[in-house]
Amino acid sequence: FMATRHREVAESESPSSKKQKSTPPKVALITGITGQDGSYLAELLLSKGYEVHGIIRRSSSFNTGRIEELYEDPHVDTRRLFLHYGDLTDSTNCFEIVSKVRPDELYNLGAQSHVKVSFELSEYTADADGLGVLRLLNAIRSAGLEQKTRFYQASTSELYGLVQEVPQKETTPFYPRSPYAVAKQYAYWIVVNYREAYGMHASNGILFNHESPRRGPTFVTRKVTRAVARIKLGKQDCLYMGNIDAKRDWGHARDYVEMMWMMMQQAEADDYVVATGETNTVRSFIELAFECIDIKILWKGKGVDEIGYCAARGREFVKIDPKYFRPTEVELLIGDPTKAKVKLGWVPKTTMQSLCKEMVAADIRLVEKGDYTS
Ligand code: NDP
Ligand code: GDR
Structure with missing residues (x-):
């Protein structure tokens, strides 16, 4: 049933592609909207009045359980959540969605996110988690949106890997310890590079582990x-x-998605550690x-x-x-979130x-x- 409804959603026209009325809402595109963080972020952005577009993967069984509550009938004109079938491993698809949605903010949360699984699915993880980021950045550029679309990359404390310094902060050297972390290191640096090379508003949130009742059951x-x-x-x-x-330095996913949004509201793009500063x-x-x-x-x-x-x-x-x-x-992971505290007003709740x-x-x-x- 949901799959049918999603197809209708994906094929229908969204308000952002229609003629705008008075003050148009901000438009966000979220990859990984069906995941733990994507679902909390979609809720947050909808509560702030955004028009939210999400990329969902085709699956033989329903994969939309976490956003079921947010779903709106595609025939209702006032709806603000739109879903598109897509995949970070498909360049054409990334370009088509980005150029159609023309987001003000693009949150890249999609990833093969399981560290242990990445040892078995190493090539796929590199493709989706590493090259997937390049595909989105190139899609923004090819659509001529590099001065409009702000980009958030879901970077990770896994980049720190083998302990070089504690607590870990933005300047701590990376030493990735899994195919997942190595892919995320490519992602991190391509974001920094496109920011420097093309003046894009592209930020890395280096988030430490964050959990919730919506956490995948194998973490x-x-x-x-x-x-x-x-x-x-x-x-x-x-x-x-x-x-x-x-x-691990464990926080709550609901608190952490607020920091993703905060990063996107800053005049200058930058990279931030988000952590509680406690480890267990x-x-x-x-x-x-x-x-x-x-x-x-x-x-x-x-x-x-x-x-x-x-x-x-x-x-x-x-x-x-x-x-x-x-x-x-x-x-051992323990983050020093001082920069996020000072610049973004981060308080772990x-x-x-x-x-x-x-x-x-x-x-x-x-x-x-x-x-x-x-
Ligand atoms: P989840 O595993 O819960 O969600 C991952 C999302 O990515 C799902 O929506 C999944 O879709 C989607 N996805 C997977 N592969 C692809 C692909 N090839 N193309 C498009 N979408 C894809 O992860 P979290 O919500 O916990 O994490 C969100 C992001 O933050 C991830 O990038 C993760 O690596 C990163 N991160 C997470 C941390 C954490 O502690 N949670 C900490 C630091 C970083 P589907 O539902 O169909 O599987
Ligand atoms: P992690 O999270 O690898 O830190 O990556 P996970 O919860 O999988 O593991 C945390 C630690 O627990 C140990 N562990 C086990 N882990 C799992 N999954 N299952 C077990 O049975 C088990 N027993 C012990 C692990 O070895 C590890 O040390 C998560 C993901 O969300 C990444 O996407 C994200 O980038 C990082 O957090 C920050």
């Missing part, structure tokens, strides 16, 4: 909170994990999530034999499965504790409803 936080919910409701016995000693181990996130369902996790054993158990319940809940280890790991509680509660509701797909 670590959501994998844990979903498992905790399923264990509480008797749908799962044990949680199998990879490297639980990795440390995967192990402590697991402990916190289990605490939400009154299970105190203790640890015994070492390495792949380590086990998380609860003495009071006399049961084991967490085990290590080396299949989740990565060929090269990023052990959500602690890891409240984020974890919110995610566990949301997953319990989903499991209670019998929803295993989200």
Whole structure:
């Protein structure tokens, strides 16, 4: 049903291509609108009065669950959300959408975003996450929009990879540790290069990990909170994990998309770290999530034999499965968001504790409803 509706949307004419009335709304184009960040950003921009265009991929099953609430009937004249089929690996498609939509702001959030998967899909990841950015920048130029369209690139703390300096800030050298991060390094520099070469308003948001109840279920936080919910409701016995000693600077996706928008409102394009400035181990996130369902996790054993158990319940809940280890790991991420604080007024609003509680509660509701797909 949604797929049919999307086709109608993609083929219909949008207000930006019609004759404008009085003050036209700002027009934004979001790649990756069906993802975690894309859905929060679309909500934010719609709430600010933008006309929002999103690129969605053709899929054999629905991939629009996160933006279902925002969907508007294509036959309603006042609608402000428009969806287009597209893919960052298709240059012609990128050009056609950019030249048709003529966005004031283009947010490039689309990517094969899973670090572990990038070791298996290395070439595809390079194409979509690296060259995809070049395709969009060239589309803006070819459409003659380089002085109109502002560009946001979803850069990442994964660029820092092997620790060179802590906390990590805009000037910290990059040392990418995965095909994903290497592709994102190309993306980062092509954005800087087009800014310098062609005077484009193109910015990199170097965002540290950010999570939410909408986080994909194979990323670590959501994998844990979903498992905790399923264990509480008797749908799962044990949680199998990879490297639980990795440390991450976790924030909330809803807070972070505001910073994307803030970067685009600055007179000058620039690159910013967005982070909370606090770091925690995967192990402590697991402990916190289990605490939400009154299970105190203790640890015994070492390495792949380590086990998380609860003495009071006399049961084991967490085990290590080396299949989740990565060929090269990023052990420690902790960001210094001083520049974003000073120039953008960034204040991280959500602690890891409240984020974890919110995610566990949301997953319990989903499991209670019998929803295993989200
Ligand atoms: P998600 O994985 O949730 O969403 C990725 C989005 O990209 C989805 O909409 C996906 O579509 C789309 N996509 C994937 N491949 C392509 C392609 N070839 N062409 C067009 N679209 C594609 O990621 P997040 O929302 O978490 O992250 C958003 C961006 O920010 C990504 O670029 C990610 O690498 C980056 N980032 C994320 C961080 C985080 O902690 N979340 C931190 C730093 C950077 P579909 O739904 O069809 O799969
Ligand atoms: P990351 O996120 O690789 O930081 O990339 P992820 O949640 O996948 O991993 C975080 C850390 O947890 C360790 N880990 C596990 N990870 C997963 N997915 N599954 C497990 O079972 C598991 N066990 C331990 C990982 O080894 C890692 O150290 C995310 C993505 O959103 C990227 O797109 C983004 O650029 C970065 O965050 C910033």
